[in-house]
Amino acid sequence: MRRVLRPLQWVWLLVVVLLVWELLTRTVTRSLFVPPVSEILRTFGDSWFAATPSTLFLSEEFRTNVLPSIGRIAAGYAIASVAGICGGILLGVWRPAGAFFNPLIRLGMSVPVTALLPLAIVVFGITNSMNVFLIALGCLWPILINAYDGARGIDGTMTLTARSMQLSRRRYFLNVLLPGASPAIVAGMRVSVGTAMVLMVVSELYAATSGLGYYLTQQQRLFRFPQLWSAILLIALIGILANAAFAALERSALRWHHAARGESR
Amino acid sequence: MTATIGGEKSMTSAVLEVAGLGKSYRSRAGDVPAVRSITFDVRPGEFVSVVGPSGCGKTTLMMCIAGLLPLTTGAVTFRGTPLDRPRDGVAVVFQDYSRSLFPWLTVAKNVALPLKDRKVPREQVRSRVAHALEMVGLGHAADLHPWQLSGGMQQRVAIARGLVVEPEVLIMDEPFASVDAQTRTSLEDLLLRIWAETGTTVLFVTHDIDEAVYLSDRVVVLSQGPSVVVADIAIGLERPRDQVATKQTALFGELRGEVYGLVMASEKRTSLAGHTDQG
Amino acid sequence: MTATIGGEKSMTSAVLEVAGLGKSYRSRAGDVPAVRSITFDVRPGEFVSVVGPSGCGKTTLMMCIAGLLPLTTGAVTFRGTPLDRPRDGVAVVFQDYSRSLFPWLTVAKNVALPLKDRKVPREQVRSRVAHALEMVGLGHAADLHPWQLSGGMQQRVAIARGLVVEPEVLIMDEPFASVDAQTRTSLEDLLLRIWAETGTTVLFVTHDIDEAVYLSDRVVVLSQGPSVVVADIAIGLERPRDQVATKQTALFGELRGEVYGLVMASEKRTSLAGHTDQG
Amino acid sequence: DGGTDTASGPATIKVTSFGCEIWNTWAEAKGVFAKHDLKVELVKSTGGSAAVAAVLSGAADLGYVNGFSAINAYNTGFPIEIVAGANTNALPPAKPAQGVFVGTNSPLKTAKDLAGKTIAVNELNGLNQIVTSTWLKQNGVDVSGVRFVALPFSDQVPALLSGKVDAAQLGYSLLGDNNGKVRSLADPFATAGTVYIATYVASKAFVAKGDTASRFHDAMVETMAALGEPANTDESFALLSACNKVPADVLKAQPQNALSPSVDLTALNAMADQMVEQKILPKKPDLDAFVPGFARS
């Protein structure tokens, strides 16, 4: 009984919200733009899945629009992570470099990446690289800033300890700086998951010939609202999965951090 | 009981010689002297404690001696060569175990870290780490993480990390200040046992006058900062020492009173007067 | 020197009576007993310390006495009435000053807090806060925030907050455990002075046996948890006490040794054997 | 909101706009709207589907929508009607107003060369893509191999010049000062029959309520007739120039689309046929109820 009720504790409100949505759209406000949940779910199945085992039960639409988007997110995010972590730590431990780049980073984070879409098109053309570039640029800032703060926030005693042990630079980076800054870095990477999703959609609204953003625009132009919402639902599911994967990774990789802070979860 | 005021220099067989050590910190307002001029030396195998009023420069002194801070004046020599950067024969144990152990590494890996860049064969690393952990009574905790241990155990890991390099000099800056009174008692006795076993020279900073007297061969008393040596007191208590018996002796009480008097006298303001730091 | 094993009940003039107090924590695995059965009482104006092995239930006991935790068995009475929720005549000072002071309030406002809901006229609040701060030597720090103070000063603010309600009983749970040895010495003497001035009854938990003996009229020794009272030792040291003179007396050494022996005996494992708390 | 005939004064209506439409400028300046008892408030919108949404949500009374989007919205079941036509394509012998542009030195010469190439259009499945696809098909090109890319008009020429796309379909008037850097392969609209590049749509409820919609249609008819007068050309371009800040002589040199305030149902049906052919619509809707009587030609 307990085992059944415990998950219910977590999900009942979500179920209520969806039921209210269904009822409202079926009765009181038959909005042209917001279809009932049941219709979205039906379209969701029809749009993204197919009865063909050879394509892993994924529809043609899924393969042409969703897979490219996921690929772009993965590539952009990976580039941002590597550049952000290395750059941030470097700027964090080398004070003059940090000061040198500080105004540029502040400005960079504040410029809406969307504004650079035209520049990206000119530089990269209508290619995957263009989307990847925009995603990477948008995700870079939170990771960079957090890695910077993380590296600067490493306890002075730890730094001294490492120095007194005469660790090599490489070992110092790998065994002290990187793990020491990792809670902050992971926090930044987590924020960037959301940013990556935002920019995936935005960068595909124009100048793309595939992808979820492209699909959304197309459905909007054709006034296909159930399809539009089923794409939004898919994006939400991808976001939830990405967040869950992240939380799991964080729980295992940063166990020392949470435990050291005396957190229960 | 022998007290040589001013810490006069003695034998040349010293493992560590601190001669006229002075250190100023640079700040916006100008140079701030933390240590004026400190001279003393430590003979091989000796257990020397340094006490002094808060903020008098004890930590600064230890950092200079460990080669972690450049000196402003004077010199520190370790077996005759100047100590201007961290050296192999010198290990440091810091006060705050929670900040000097790396929480992302297991106990064994924390202890193994100082051996890592020294081309010690892997097999030997393993045995030395095991031995160091055995010495501090933590053989069973090798695969745990620091945050799975109590404070006293963590500090023992830090001591094991100091010992694993088999240092000639072990510098300890208030190592037991963050553990509770009962644990401290155990750690003191543990330290004395290891010191006797290994013959390591120990240079020990503490706030606790009982602790300094209980542990040491000599207690160096510093003045209010910028500090100089006020007294260098030989502690003639018998060894091995015992938490109850030793502390019940008249000599212990006298030495304790003497050091207490010196520290209090050198402290211009009592700590209750208090200064604040705004912003 | 009088030691009454088992803490037998005496006069009826007790301000605080703890009778057969037992406390279990509920957990998934079932009830975990922390305190088995504790009986002792405190007479008005007395300074009573409670010592015992780590984890034996001292904090649990204090929380129960302060009315912050419901008892499982037994009763606590304060001037004859049961203490089942926080009462006006009882104030608590916690160990960790950094977590019990409110950083968003100034020192003066922190100290004024307990008077807030008691319809004390504003003018009187001001003078009582000023007086409490004067007592702990922080008259000048009224408008600072806790995070602008040193650890010792923060703990003195916590004490002032306890004193401002002019409590009949001041409960202190390891109040000086997080400050360094020198500061602790000053705080101990400060506390003794205030205790003498105000006539407040003090119930004091500590790990430090020297501290317990130095401060108290009586030391209550608890067993390993789930705890019972092992001994209730009267401390016949003369007052006023002095950090050097008192501690040099033979009686101090004896009492210290006695309590030390009782605590060590009641501790099944020494703290060196080490327990780990995982997760 | 809007479209209310108050007892005193003209009816205020909200009309969506892309920027500076020459007929709006003219009708406003010449008092044509006032003459038909209308007070027009222009509401900016950037796309056809947005204008349809504005009309349906009541944010606007009349939406400036390309013909294909309008048919699509009607087919979706939205309660809208076309109350006026606006611009149609310039058919021969008029000078082409549209082009499929490539760089001056591009090796691409004919429609056939575009097989497998990338062509920029302003919106996917929009007017320009449909017309260009039809034109490519007429020239025997397999459209499924052509990649259409949505780019804002402003980004099309830079993308073309930097080689990121092979061709771009847009109007001459949108070339800016890049006229010398590109050349047109053809005007795909020239062989498309009459295409309603833009229309004005309103909600059925708005059309049914009073005669405001038909008065707007009449105002358009009168305005567009005036604009057709060669005598008015200079003045109309001067007015437009004041609005869009492009020098009047530049405007005058640009080929213009035709203006058709009334809707030819045959042409509209032909457009729907193209949409079915390109699988944008599953089957042709009955367009009879789409255009009220007063708006038909």
Add this chain to the structure above:
Amino acid sequence: MTTETPVRPVGAPTRVRRRRRPVPDWVLGAAGAVTLLVVWDLAVRTGAVSEDSLPYPAAMLARAGNLLVDREFLTQTGHTLWAWFASLALAGAVAVPLGLLMGYFATLYRPASTVVHAARSIPSTAFLPVAILMFGLGFQMKLALAIYAIFWPILLNAMYGVRDAEPQMLTAGRSMGWNRYRLLTRIVLPSAAPAIATGIRVASSIALIVVLSTELLGATTGIGTVITTYQQAQRPDFVYAGILLTGLLGVVVYYAFTFAERALLPWANAQRGGAR
């Protein structure tokens, strides 16, 4: 730790002391900015990037000066700021109290966090096509998208802030005889305040970026529309001047919030913040 040595606020950077007097940070920062402009200038001068797509920095700076005194630009900036402010005010007014409730009542916390995490997983831009259809291209659409984007971070920070309240402080409050309401107003609220402030600061940046993005992607008023207008007019110098100014606006907003936070919540620095 030392007897009376002041406590260093948790999280304050420990600076490594150097022998030489360091070059002030602002000089290095200025050097960084100048270096960027020089590299940019060279990139355009050498033809690495075409002048048609990227202007000379000098030209951009001059245009930025023109825009700053341009009435139309300032009006549109006003529109952008108004949408930004309105979204922040509305989202904050609802999300903060809601987050406090959800954090304080354990029975609400679990089901609500599922809904919140599901909702915040949808990037606000995914709603752009629907929002345009539902709200048109005006203020409402901008507001709706910006509110959607910032509602969740504010809510989550308020929730976490409440849950991170120090148990020892609550015990101290209880020892003074406080009831649930007093504990909430006197301890939970002030301890959650730094986390809430962090949430609002983060939200202020997100809101500005979302508002500007909707303007660039369709909305009809605001700085973004000025930029698209110049884009259509093929004036990259103005386009990049506009982008520069929006970036600077973001920087100003960021520092304004940081400053306000320091002034209003001075203890936030001393305490571990609830930022996530």
